[in-house]
Amino acid sequence: MLQLHERQEGMQIQHGFGVAHNAAEAWALHLPEINLQDVMRRLELGNQDVPPRSSPSQLTEAPETRYGPAGNQPLDDTSPAEWSNAEDYEFDESQDFDNTTDGMGSLVTEPGKVGYTGPQSGVAALKFLQTLHLYIPANQPTPFPLDGPDTRNSSEASPASISEYINSYFRIYHSSYPILHEGTFRARLSGALAKPRDGSWPLLYNIVIAIGAFVGATDASDSDVPFYKKARQSLTMDILEKGSLSYVQGLVLTANYLQKRNKPNSGFVLIGIGWSMALAIGLHREFSLPSSSPFMMEIRRRAWWTLFVFVSGAQLTLGRPPASLVGVNVRPPSNLNDQDLAVDMESLPDSRDGPSTTACLVQHAKLAQIANMVQVELLAHQIPGHERAVTLDRSIAQWRRDLPPYFDENRMLETWFEIPKRILIWRSFHLHIILNRPILFRIIRDKGTLDRSIKPISSCLDVAELCVESICAYLEREPEHLRGLGWYATYCLITATFVQATCYIYDPAHALAPTWKNHLKRAVDCLSNLGATNSMAFRAKDILKRLLDQSELFLSLFETPTDPMADSSLQSSAVGIWELTTQDQASTSHRAAAQDRNTIFLGERAMPFPFYAQSSSDAELLDAAGGIMLQESSDSTGPYSEWDAWMPG
Structure with missing residues (x-):
């Protein structure tokens, strides 16, 4: 029993x-x-x-x-990630080109200037940085306009100049984004091949010249602007009643040009039209003989994936919801040069083993698909879960490891491939940083320790360091900085240095603080050089330079004292400076400051210090932090209408 x-x-x-x-x-x-x-x-x-x-x-x-706490704090009716007035998102970019707006989505925060920018954008990071001490006001006027009074020569550019601009387009820009076929474009230009009869040629022709003039410049020349204005004349309501590959190419190139010329919302709207037109003509679908020849199908693949890379990049830059690839079955382009393609070919040749016109586009498309997953995670949760952040970070790292050997940074190649290769690698650094940055900023917001044993923290800090070193080393080695490369160098350098600047201000006694300081100084020099072609670099340099100058003055008070009684004196002096440099901070007694559990130094020399303001500045801090991460009480599994208020409807 x-x-x-x-x-x-x-x-x-x-x-x-x-x-x-x-x-x-x-x-x-x-x-x-x-x-x-x-x-x-x-x-x-x-x-x-x-x-x-x-x-x-x-x-x-x-x-x-x-x-930090997950969802147990009361929420305001208005999300801190948004302006209090929804009308502040309306924009007007009809003025001439200047840098009161910002195509990088990183340096302009004034209402009415930038449109809607979500938590992934550089604007959100800048708002967070602004809350830390010694930061210059965000609305400080900039002395670096791209255009003063319109002094451009209205006469036609010479044929030699136009030829030079077209050559610059195909030498510098085309191998990053081969949306065109060079032979076809030049044949149409010479008259050997008939131009499109749908009215798209003036748009396409002039925007190619404008982009070539822009990317090939080594100064702040505005020789591209007259050609853009000619292209813009073709942007009438008539294009909404037509649809062709040539029109898609022209719209997409114009949109990308506008972003680089600090009209990000104009470009965003235009690329949306291009996206819709591409879907309308079936650019997202794969066809075979006899529906489409191998040559035409390959050009369509190039056009679609270039469009997708641009759309993904613009959405990531501005923090807007990603485009879906549901229903897309078009294959990626083959690793081929333009010369490998012929109109009458019966089949495509085998892919090349080395660099080609489309090699970077193939990798850009793979990275953009990972970027879309990052977008979804950040838009759904703002602070990604630890496991998800690590998984996505590993995906980016694996993408980098899978790159062919000719993408090695230590292997210098010809300009036509070296420039797009650098841009591709720097954009991968940027993606690493914006994935992990919300976790880093959340720890700073909650006044925690920058613990490198937390994988997303170490990844964010390590990649920011790699990014600064990679960009600065390349720029220091290359005496001539083409604007086509300089725009991306500035963009990614801002992303990396703003993370380091935030950490340096937050914890100047961290073991990595000397490295951050050295990188910031190095970046200031690089941005100063980049400013010759891009005034946004001057603006970023000014922010970092002021921060460094004032921080050095501030931190000089914390030199190791020889008198044991000096600790109290230094601490009192530092408190006095803090109260002077923090807006609207309530008066705090030295005794209260000495007992405050928050410290400006979190290392061996930790000293009690009210690093964060105790009154209205707390609200400013939370407002900026809200621009980086969603309150954890959001129900991310519900419909869009049930997400937190900051989500676009």
């Missing part, structure tokens, strides 16, 4: 394990966003509230202990 009883108990236990296993599988299948272990732990603790999203099962502690 005893053996029978034990056998029955064993069967019951085994059955219980089976039920538990099946329940866990069912839970994972139907409630993937909620972690079962979290729920059980909360029940054991007497808290029956279901967490809003899953905690990484591989973590030894819940995300709220790693990144």
Whole structure:
């Protein structure tokens, strides 16, 4: 009887394990966003509230202990990521080109200037940096206009200049974004091949010249602007009643040009038209003989994936929801040069093993698809979950490892490939940073320690360092800076240095603080040189230079004292400076400051110090932090209308 009883108990236990296993599988299948272990732990603790999203099962502690409280704080009616007035997002970019707007989405924060910019944008990072001490006001007028009074020569450019601009387009720009076929374009230009009869040629022809003039310049020349204005004359309502590959090419190139010329919203609207037209003509679908020749299908593939890269990049830059690839089956382009393609070919040749016209586009398209996943994660949660952040970060790292050997940074190649190669690598650094930056900024917002044992923190800091070193080393080696490369160098350098500047201000006694300081000084020099072709570089340089100058003065008060009594004196002096440099800060007694648990130094020389303002500046800090990450109480699994208020409807 005893053996029978034990056998029955064993069967019951085994059955219980089976039920538990099946329940866990069912839970994972139907409630993937909620972690079962979290729920059980909360029940054991007497808290029956279901967490809003899953905690990484591989973590030894819940995300709220790693990144701060999760969803237990009251929310304001208006999300801190948005302006209080929705009309502030309306924009007017009809003025001539200047840098009161910003195509990089990083340096202009005034209402009415930038349109809607989400938490991934550089503007959100700048808002966060502005909340830290010693920062210059965001609305300080800039003394670096791209255009003063219109002094451009209205006469036609010489044929030699036009030829030079077209050559610059195909030498510098084309191998990054081969949306055209060079032979076809030049044949149409010479008259050997008929020009499109749908009216798209003036748009395409003039925008190619404008881009060539822009990217090939080594100064702040505006020789491109007259050609853009000619291209713009073709942008009438008539284009909405037509649809062709040539029109898509012209619209997409114009949109990208406008972003680089600091009209980001104009470009964003225009590329939206291009995207819709591309879908309307089936550019996203794969066709075969006899529907489409191998030559034409390959050009369509190039056009589609160039468009996708531009759309993904613009959405990432401005923090706007990503485009979907649902229903897209067009294959990526082959690794071929333009010369490998012929109109009458019956099949495509084998892909090349080395650099080609489309080699960078192929890799750009792969990176853009990862960027879309990053976009989804950041827009849904703003602070990515630890496990998801690590997974996406590894995807970017794996993408880099999978690059062919000729993408090695240490291997210098000809200009036509070296420039797009550098741009591609720098954009991957940028993606690493914006993925992990919200976690870093959340720790700073919560006044935690910059612990490099947290993978997203170490990744963000390491890649920011790599980015600054890569860009500055290349610029220091190359005496001539083409504007086509300089725009991306400035863009990615701003992303990396603003992270380092934020960390340097937050914790100037961190083990990496000397490295951050050296990188910031090096970046100031590089941005000063880049300013010759891009005034946004001057603006970023001015921000970093002021920060460094004032920080050095401020931190000089914390030199190691020789008198034990000097600690108190230095601390009191520092408190006085803090009160002078923090807007609207309430008066704080030195005794209260000495007892404050927050410290400006988090290392061996840690000293009590009210690094964060104790009154209205807290609201400013939270406002900026809200521009980086969503409050964790959002229900990311619900429909868009149920997401936090900052999400676009």
